[in-house]
Amino acid sequence: MAISSILSSLSYNGxxxxxxxxxxxxxxxxxxxxxxxxxxxxxxxxxxxSGTATCDIFLDEAATGHFSLFTAMNTAAAAAxxxxxxxxxxxxxxxxxxxxFEVTAQAGSTVRATVTFQFTGAITQA
Amino acid sequence: xxSIETAVRDMLITGTTLSTAGIPDTRVTHGYxxxxxxxxxxxxxxxxxEIITIGSNPLRTATVEVRIIADTTNDALGFITPLxxxxxxxxxxxxxxxxxxxxxxxxxxxxxxDGDESNPxxxxxxxxxxxxx
Numbered sequence: 349m350a351i352s353s354i355l356s357s358l359s360y361n362g363x364x365x366x367x368x369x370x371x372x373x374x375x376x377x378x379x380x381x382x383x384x385x386x387x388x389x390x391x392x393x394x395x396x397x398s399g400t401a402t403c404d405i406f407l408d409e410a411a412t413g414h415f416s417l418f419t420a421m422n423t424a425a426a427a428a429x430x431x432x433x434x435x436x437x438x439x440x441x442x443x444x445x446x447x448x449f450e451v452t453a454q455a456g457s458t459v460r461a462t463v464t465f466q467f468t469g470a471i472t473q474a
Numbered sequence: 475x476x477s478i479e480t481a482v483r484d485m486l487i488t489g490t491t492l493s494t495a496g497i498p499d500t501r502v503t504h505g506y507x508x509x510x511x512x513x514x515x516x517x518x519x520x521x522x523x524e525i526i527t528i529g530s531n532p533l534r535t536a537t538v539e540v541r542i543i544a545d546t547t548n549d550a551l552g553f554i555t556p557l558x559x560x561x562x563x564x565x566x567x568x569x570x571x572x573x574x575x576x577x578x579x580x581x582x583x584x585x586x587x588d589g590d591e592s593n594p595x596x597x598x599x600x601x602x603x604x605x606x607x
Contacts, residue, residue, distance in 0.1 A: 353528040353529075354525070354528070354529065354530055354532065355530070356528040356529065357528065357529050358528070364529075367527050367533050368527055368528050368529065369526055369527050369528075370528075371528060406526070406527065406533055406572075406604070408572065456575060456576075456577065457575065458573050458575070458604055
């Protein structure tokens with residue numbers, strides 16, 4: 349089975365972001381070492397979970413959501429919901445801060461921006 | 475129904491840029507021209523058309539080659555500026571061209587062989603179009 353990305357979308361603070369080339373969410377749960385003195389093999393416990401997200405967009409001032417992401421990075425006082433829908437009914441959701449907005453204008457190409465997010469709190473899959 | 479091919483032709487014949495330069499709309503054709511038709515003429519091809527964004531109404535990008543066939547090299551070179559001026563963002567045959575990026579051109583000069591054999595000059599202009607619709 350495979351899922352076409354034509355079914356996918358990324359929304360932040362309730363707004364679906366237009367012209368997203370790539371959306372990536374990364375979850376990690378760091379291991380906590382619990383190896384005792386005299387033990388020959390390392391042992392670990394589950395640590396806490398954290399996550400980041402990145403999206404590459406074809407930047408356009410008229411496109412829905414693009415500059416609200418920039419505004420969110422600059423002036424937002426609180427995190428907002430980030431939802432990656434990979435297919436109808438399959439979502440990854442969490443509260444996230446916009447932590448980066450990198451614009452690239454390259455000769456002979458379209459202008460792009462890379463937006464980075466840091467999740468805060470729980471991330472859920474549904 | 476609109477397609478990238480119909481939209482590119484619509485872009486090329488919009489206004490009077492090419493016709494003023496010497497190519498009436500009827501000489502702008504997709505893919506080929508009949509060998510014995512009047513010059514100058516314009517043909518075009520869409521080499522690649524692919525989806526570049528996620529979602530149900532994605533952005534697409536297409537590489538378009540526009541060819542101007544003219545009797546002499548100078549005649550063909552005279553179409554560089556009109557083509558640059560004509561291939562611009564806009565709405566063509568309902569498709570929205572967000573960005574039209576100039577990828578440069580190449581010119582193949584006219585050649586004359588023995589007797590009455592000759593080949594016209596050919597200007598090949600390449601554009602990358604980002605569009606939706």
